[in-house]
Each structure stands twice: as C-alpha cells, then as structure tokens.
C-alpha cells in the first residue's frame with residue numbers, strides 16, 4: 081500500500097526528493113554497459129519497475145524507439161510518457177502474466193530482491209528467451225543507500241517526531257484562524273504561542289543534531305515549515321488535517337524504508353540466488369559489488385545471467 085501511494089505521488093525513483101530524475105552516476109554507467117547485451121527492437125521486461133525509472137533510462141541510453149519495454153510492479157504505478165514503455169500494476173513477480181520465452185532481456189533495479197526470490201526467480205527466468213540475459217541490480221546490506229536508510233528509520237521512529245506533531249497541533253489550535261496582519265500580531269504577542277513555537281524548533285534542532293543527513297532526507301522539517309508558511313492562512317481544521325496527512329506520509333516512508341532494509345542482500349544470499357537460478361537453467365555471467373568511484377562505498381550488487389538451452 082505504501083508503495084502504491086508513493087508512486088501515485090509521481091516519484092520517478094525510490095530515492096524520493098533526492099532523485100527526481102531517473103538514475104544517474106554509477107547506476108547509469110552500470111546499465112550503459114549492461115545494454116551491450118540487447119539488440120535493436122528487443123522485448124524487455126523491467127521487474128518491480130515502480131514508475132519506470134529503469135525503463136526510462138534504457139530508452140534514454142539506447143535511443144531505440146523500436147524497443148518494447150514492459151515494466152511490472154505489485155503496486156499501482158503510473159506509465160511514463162515515453163515511447164515504447166508500458167507499465168502494468170498489480171503484478172506479482174512470482175506469477176508473471178506472460179507466455180514463456182517472451183523477452184530478450186529481463187532486468188531489475190532495486191526491485192527483484194523485494195520479492196520472494198525462491199518463487200519469483202523461476203518465473204522471471206521462465207519468461208526469458210533461451211540465450212537471453214537477466215540482469216539484476218540489487219541492494220546490498222553494506223551499501224550507503226541502506227546505511228542512509230537505517231538513519232532515516234531511526235529518526236522517523238524517534239519519540240520526538242510524535243512530540244513535534246502534538247506541539248504543532250496545539251499551536252495551530254491556539255493560533256485559531258489566521259487571516260490578517262492583526263491575527264499575526266496577536267499570535268506573536270501570545271507567550272503560550274511563543275513557548276510552543278520555540279519547543280517545536282528545539283525538537284527539530286534535536287533531531288537535526290542527532291542525524292543531520294537523515295534529517296534532510298526525511299520529510300519532517302519540510303512538513304513543519306510548510307504548515308507555518310504556505311499553509312499558515314488555511315483554517316484550523318484544514319491545518320489539523322494537514323498534520324494528520326503528514327503523519328501518515330511519514331509512516332508510509334518508514335514502512336518503505338523497513339521494506340528496503342529487509343530486501344538488502346548479503347553475499348551469501350546473492351550466492352543462494354545464483355544457485356537457484358543455476359538449478360533453473362541460468363548460467364552466471366557476472367557478479368560484482370557496484371561502488372561509488374570516488375569513495376569506494378558500496379551501491380549494490382550487479383548480477384547477470386544468461387539462459388541456457390535445457
């Protein structure tokens with residue numbers, strides 16, 4: 081559910097605000113190399129596609145308008161306005177609605193590992209043509225993405241977050257409807273309003289000092305700022321509704337991050353996937369840890385298979 085509402089908000093990648101376009105940098109490079117395996121007019125399947133970040137990237141990198149790229153995802157996703165790309169929502173990777181041997185290239189960016197891979201692996205391989213390639217870029221437990229997410233999870237689970245929303249609601253109710261400069265002057269003169277305002281700022285500052293990068297990546301600061309700037313002149317009930325919506329959005333963010341943490345793979349789990357695929361008729365072509373060039377930090381696992389004749 082949390083993925084559906086995330087994709088329905090129109091995000092392109094799973095990195096939210098910090099990556100509004102499709103994948104860049106080392107991830108882009110990875111796919112540029114991987115696409116050497118596809119020929120003009122190929123049929124491509126993007127597993128757990130979200131809103132199609134990888135499909136869009138493939139179209140951009142190849143500039144081949146004759147490719148047909150189908151993305152599938154369990155969540156409700158939105159097909160981007162890109163020629164040759166079509167997304168299907170509500171599809172489980174364990175039971176793909178395609179004929180066997182339909183695709184030349186099956187791929188996934190931070191998607192396959194979210195599924196129950198002992199069940200999805202065989203089905204994803206079933207729909208690949210003999211000689212076709214399956215290329216999976218998957219989360220690794222030591223990646224900077226996973227580490228960053230642990231920090232955001234810790235921040236969002238902190239009791240201070242609940243406290244901030246209680247204080248916001250108290251302040252909104254105490255301020256009443258704000259519609260004129262005179263209302264603002266009254267609020268500024270109220271020592272109780274000022275006390276609440278300072279408590280909110282103090283609590284935000286505590287969170288920021290605990291985990292500064294995660295504080296920026298989480299939506300908390302932006303939610304509160306929006307409430308007391310853009311939304312300041314909304315009536316009280318609309319502002320209270322906004323507070324409830326913000327709490328719900330942060331809860332969904334937390335659930336997506338927990339999903340990501342449990343999807344991340346250790347090397348022995350990757351090896352289990354490799355032996356599973358081997359038992360289903362896929363030869364391992366390559367397996368490596370993709371890293372940030374400048375720092376050496378891990379980004380994820382790149383694993384590539386070729387389907388052999390059985």
Ligand SMILES: C[S@@+](CC[C@H](N)C(=O)[O-])C[C@H]1O[C@@H](n2cnc3c(N)ncnc32)[C@H](O)[C@@H]1O
Pocket residue numbers: 083084092093094127128129130131132133134152153154155171172173174188189190191194195196
């Ligand atoms: C981190 S997102 C990645 C989406 C996209 N590949 C991207 O890079 O932007 C993981 C996606 O996996 C999907 N997912 C999780 N389990 C799935 C399953 N069993 N079958 C299909 N999709 C699944 C989720 O709905 C979510 O959209």
